[in-house]
Amino acid sequence: MKNGKPSFYLIYALFLWLVFTMPSCNKKEGSFSIEDLNEQSLLSLVWYQNAAEVRALYHQAFNLARLRLDEYLWEREIEEKYAVVIDIDETVLDNTPVHAWRFKQGVTHPDGWDEWCRAAEAEALPGVLDFLKYADSRGCEIFYVSNRDVTLKEATLKNLKDLNFPDADEAHVLLRKETGDKEPRRQLVRKDHNIVLLIGDNLGDFASLFMDKKTDARNAAVEEHREKFGKRFIILPNPKYGDWEGTLYGLQRELTPADKNKLRRASLKPWENSQKK
Numbered sequence: 001m002k003n004g005k006p007s008f009y010l011i012y013a014l015f016l017w018l019v020f021t022m023p024s025c026n027k028k029e030g031s032f033s034i035e036d037l038n039e040q041s042l043l044s045l046v047w048y049q050n051a052a053e054v055r056a057l058y059h060q061a062f063n064l065a066r067l068r069l070d071e072y073l074w075e076r077e078i079e080e081k082y083a084v085v086i087d088i089d090e091t092v093l094d095n096t097p098v099h100a101w102r103f104k105q106g107v108t109h110p111d112g113w114d115e116w117c118r119a120a121e122a123e124a125l126p127g128v129l130d131f132l133k134y135a136d137s138r139g140c141e142i143f144y145v146s147n148r149d150v151t152l153k154e155a156t157l158k159n160l161k162d163l164n165f166p167d168a169d170e171a172h173v174l175l176r177k178e179t180g181d182k183e184p185r186r187q188l189v190r191k192d193h194n195i196v197l198l199i200g201d202n203l204g205d206f207a208s209l210f211m212d213k214k215t216d217a218r219n220a221a222v223e224e225h226r227e228k229f230g231k232r233f234i235i236l237p238n239p240k241y242g243d244w245e246g247t248l249y250g251l252q253r254e255l256t257p258a259d260k261n262k263l264r265r266a267s268l269k270p271w272e273n274s275q276k277k
């Protein structure tokens with residue numbers, strides 16, 4: 001600095017600082033990327049793929065399902081037809097390898113989904129195969145009601161058959177055609193069967209009344225029907241995706257990663273600590 005005036009070099013350095021720091025500022029404000037969103041979901045994926053607690057939760061759910069099945073069938077007419085209605089994704093089959101692939105690739109749903117399903121390489125989740133084999137041995141038919149697109153049926157059947165799941169056939173695997181609402185497919189099963197149990201990782205796997213609701217209304221509906229959980233409804237953990245996330249976004253499908261980030265943050269319910277400013 002000469003005579004109290006900033007030198008050319010100082011001004012130039014300031015100019016360079018502005019040029020190289022502005023993009024990162026913008027990133028925080030408006031250019032939130034898919035990779036940034038994926039980073040937010042990383043821990044839920046790490047938890048699901050690694051925590052022994054997840055395995056324990058699945059075993060807990062299917063141990064309870066077995067108990068409820070025995071309870072339900074006790075002293076019932078043997079001539080009647082019984083069914084277990086079960087979801088597929090994150091209930092029977094573990095799709096987290098494609099989620100981990102998306103994380104590495106910096107992409108998001110639906111990238112890789114069809115290819116993953118067509119590879120038919122998903123593994124069974126803990127406890128589910130033994131439970132469904134047991135239900136089958138007790139004379140229950142198993143209906144797999146899934147919102148996988150119907151075009152993925154052949155591959156889904158192959159995946160289930162390769163893993164030796166009972167009733168893995170055309171008539172028992174009911175995939176999505178026109179609607180994601182599973183109620184018409186449940187009604188189809190109810191025509192000829194008593195549904196003993198409904199099993200899934202999403203509230204829509206149990207009843208339509210949970211669907212198309214905002215977060216508070218979904219929570220209120222669960223409270224209203226709380227006695228059914230662990231009884232007729234067996235629910236499994238899925239922190240990675242589901243209707244719970246869609247409702248955070250007001251069921252809007254075309255949001256940018258930045259919009260989603262804002263809505264995720266807005267959903268937090270922080271402690272109002274009066275001791276700190």
Ligand SMILES: [Mg+2]
Nearest residue numbers: 087089090201
């Ligand atoms: Mg599912």
